Amino acid sequence: MYALADCNNFFVSCERVFRPDLEGRPVVVLSGNDGCVVSRSNEAKALGIKMGVPLYQIRPLVDREGVVCFSSNFALYGDLSDRVMSLIRRQTPRFEQYSIDECFFSIDHIPPEQQKTYCEQLVRDIRKGVGIPISIGIATSKTLAKVASKYAKKYPGYRGVCEIRTDEQRRKALSAFEIGDVWGIGRKARAKLEKAGIRTAMDFAERSSTFAKNLLHKPGLMTWQELQGQDVIDIRDLPMKQTITTSRTFAHAITERQLLEEQIANFCAHCARQLRMQKSVAKQVYVYAHTSSFRTDIEQHYLQELVTLPVATANNQELISYALGALRRAYRPGAQYKKAGVVLMKIMPEAAVVPDMFDTHDRARDQRLQRALDHIEDRHGKRAIVLGAQTGTEETVYKTEHKSRLYTTDLREVIRVKS
């Protein structure tokens, strides 16, 4: 049996850990630049606030109902996620983190008749120990476990845990479950299925496997099998990320090349830091920037440039110099760049680097310098030391008006919270 633990309204719940006065009130967390709603409390959902809606579109409702808004605070969410995950991880022989707020874990070491009570205790422990409410779904496949967790979340009577164990339970659960809410069925697949007269997960499960395969190909067939209770989807905990991205939408469009260069340098440094943290190197750097796709009154422009390095590296100076070279080649004067990003690709373990016979770099020296820079940043905080190319400050290009404090990751705040 699989268990799926899912944190309820995760980002909002994180904010509430340090603001218990917000229990029972409508709360939302916003995306970058305070643009869209990305997490909602149950009260906010009850007001009809939809996932992903731009804040400006619901401004009157927010003001009238006193909805509390937070800018996203990923340092906080990441830290609380680690606490939840480590509490679960230590209880189970098999554990796979799926996202910042979800994990699958095995409960086969618990006798079947005790599995539900066991998970109920886990829900209470995490609420008490970390302050985050979670829901757990139990079933023989990951997709069914996801279905079960949705029921656990929706109906308080389950006390946070729902299991799909018998075929009768499976049929009942799937019959009341909209097809578009099934894990793996997105917008396109949903439209196709509805056209074929399928409305619920059970409607889909009752069709043949050939039907699923023909209409939705391999991923659709796997979802179909999972709905029968077969365990076919493998969530691999990849040892390394295959691509690393940093991208931002700016509060106001950037036209000045210098400003854009500073941002690209920062994105690149951020990616490279993650690259080094997983002890890997990248052979390709992809740089892009584009105008706002929502603007119909200006000419759209999409800048993109892919650079392949002679030798894979994780060195900031080197990666940034290639990224800026790419940007300079593709930059168009006068374009109003609203969003930009850097992607590191062709990632491999640092031990697998193939040296270039004609390489003139003193790589050992570069690496010592990079280590020293990382060390300074670890000790003295983010941006304590940066390259000259990274001089741009975040305040000038982003908007975060509602950011909560770094309750758990900034030492001064930790002391403040504890006192």
Next chain:
DNA sequence: TCTGGGGTCCTAGGACCC
């Protein structure tokens, strides 16, 4: 005026090989 960010997997089609 204002509209997020970071990933993975699959597939079709092209290039290339014999």
Next chain:
DNA sequence: TCTGGGGTCCTAGGACCC
């Protein structure tokens, strides 16, 4: 006029996830 067949590898784009 009529122009093979089978394989691999790579890439771009689509779909999906949270």
